Amino acid sequence: MTAVDTAPADGRTGEAMLVAEDVTMRFGGLTAVDSVNFRVNRGEIMGLIGPNGAGKTTFFNCLTGLYLPTSGRVVFDGAVLPPKPRKVVLAGMARTFQNIRLFGNMTALENVMVGRYCRTSAGPFTSIIRGPKFRREEAATRQRAQELLDFVGLGHTTDSLARNLPYGDQRRLEIARALATDPKLLLLDEPTAGMNPQETRQAEELIFKIRDLGLAIVVIEHDMRFIFTLCDRVLCLVQGKALIEGTPAEVQSDPRVIEAYIGTGPDDASELEKELES
Template identity: 65%
Template sequence: MTTPPTLAPATDNAAAGDGTVLQADGVTMRFGGLTAVRGVDLTVNTGEIVGLIGPNGAGKTTFFNCLTGLYVPTEGTVSYRGTRLSRKPHLVTQAGIARTFQNIRLFANMTVLENVLVGRHTRTKEGLWSALLRGPGFKKAERGSEERAMELLEFTGLAHKRDHLARNLPYGEQRKLEIARALASEPGLLLLDEPTAGMNPQETRATQDLVLAIRAQGTAVLVIEHDMRFIFNLCDRVAVLVQGQKLVEGTADVVQADERVIAAYLGTPVDDTPTAADPDTPATGAAAAESAESGDTP
C-alpha cells in the first residue's frame, strides 16, 4: 500500500487556524409535507475527520446539500469559520468548502488535468478581459494553476494520466480525480459523499490513506459512507442520522455500542435487540448490524 506524497500547503485559502471549521445548527429541510432532515446540529473542528452514517434514506446526502448551498435549509443555519454561509454553491466553495458526489460528476470528455483545472476557478483572480487579451497576468495565473493541478495529481497518484480523458479512467481513479478536483479549490473543509462506493478492498484502503493524508495537510473532512469498517477506522467522531434526525454522536466505540444504532440498521425496535448477556448474540455494534443488513455472516 503506497502512502500518498506530501502535498505542499495551499496559499490561496484562509489559514487553518484553531477551533470550529463547520457549525450546523438546527438544520431542517422540508420538501412539501416531507421532512427529510430535522433539526440536525453538527460541528467539525480543525484537523478532524468526522463520519456521517445511517441507513439508506436517512437524509445524509440531503444534509450535505444543505451544507453546500445546493439546498436552502427550511430552518437552521450553517457557518464556516464563524461566518454564515451564502445560499449559492459557488460562494460556498469560494468560502472554503468543497465536496465530491455520491454519483461521479466528472467532465468525461476533458482530460484529467483539465478536470482539476476546472476546480481552480474560485482561486483564479483574472477576469474576462484578462482572459481575452491573454496578457502577462493571465499567463502567470495559468501557469500557477497548472502547477498546482499537477501537485494535486501527484498527491492522488494520477500525474502519469494527466492527458487521459476522464471517461477512460478506471472507476477507482475517477473517484480520486473527483477528490483532486475538489482539493483544487483549496478547501478548509472537504465533504466526501460515499468515496469508497463500488471499490474493492485494496482501493478502499488506498482511499483511507488518501483521506488521512488530506487531514495531515490541514484540511478537515466530513465523510458519508456505508462501509462501517472504513468509517470506524478513519474517523475521530461519528454521527448517526436516522429518518432525518441525529440519533447519536461520538467515538467509534460509543456509536458501535449504542443499541439504537443497531436497531436502526436492522429495522427492529430497540427492545427487540439481543443484549450482550444473551449467549446466542452473534456480534454487537453497528459493524455487526451492517453485516446483517448486507446478508453477511458476522
C-alpha cells in the same frame, strides 16, 4: 458575519470549523432533515452514517449551499454561509458527490484545473486576448493541478481522458479537483462507493494524508468498517434526525444504531459486531 462560540460542548479541545444549528429541510409535507445539530473541529475527520433514506445527502446539500434550509443555520469559520455554492467554495468548503461528476471528455489535468479557476482573477477580456496576467495564472494553475494529481497518486494520468480512467481513479480525481479550490473543509459523499478492497484502502490512506495537511473532513459512507476506522467522531442520522453522536466505539456499540441498520434481535447485533471486527 456571525461569530460563534468555538469551545466544544463536551469539553474537548479544538476550534470549530463548521457548526450546523437546528438545521431542518422540508420538501412540502416531507421533513428530510429534522433539527440536526452538527459540529466539525479543525483537523478532525467526522463521519456521517445512517440507513438509506436517513437524510444524509440532503443534510450535505444544506451544508454546502445547494439547499437553503427551511430553518436553522450553517456557520463556517465564524460566518453564516449564504445558500450559494460558489460563495461556499470561495469561503473554503469543497465537496465531492455520490455520483461521479467529472468532465469525461477532458483530461485528468484539465478536470483539476477547472477546480482551480475559482482562485484566479483574470477578467474576461484578458482571458480572451490571452494577456500576460492570464498566461501567468494559467501556468500557475497547470502547475498546481499537476501537483495535486501527484498528491492523490494520479500523476501518470495527466493527459488521460477522465472517462477512460478506472473507477477508483475517477474517485481520486474528483478529490484532486476539490482540493484545487484550496479548501479548509472537505466533504466527501460516499468516496468508496463501488470500490474494491484495495481501492478502499487507498482511499483511506489518501483521506489521512489530506487530514495531515490540516484540513477538516466530513465523510458520508455506508461502509461501516471504513468509517469507524477512519473517523474521530461519527454522527448517525435516522429518518432525518440525529440518533447519536460520539466516538466510533460509542456509536458502533449503541443498540439503536444496530436496530436502525439491521433489526432488533440479539442475533442481528452479534452479526453486526462480527462484521465490524473482521
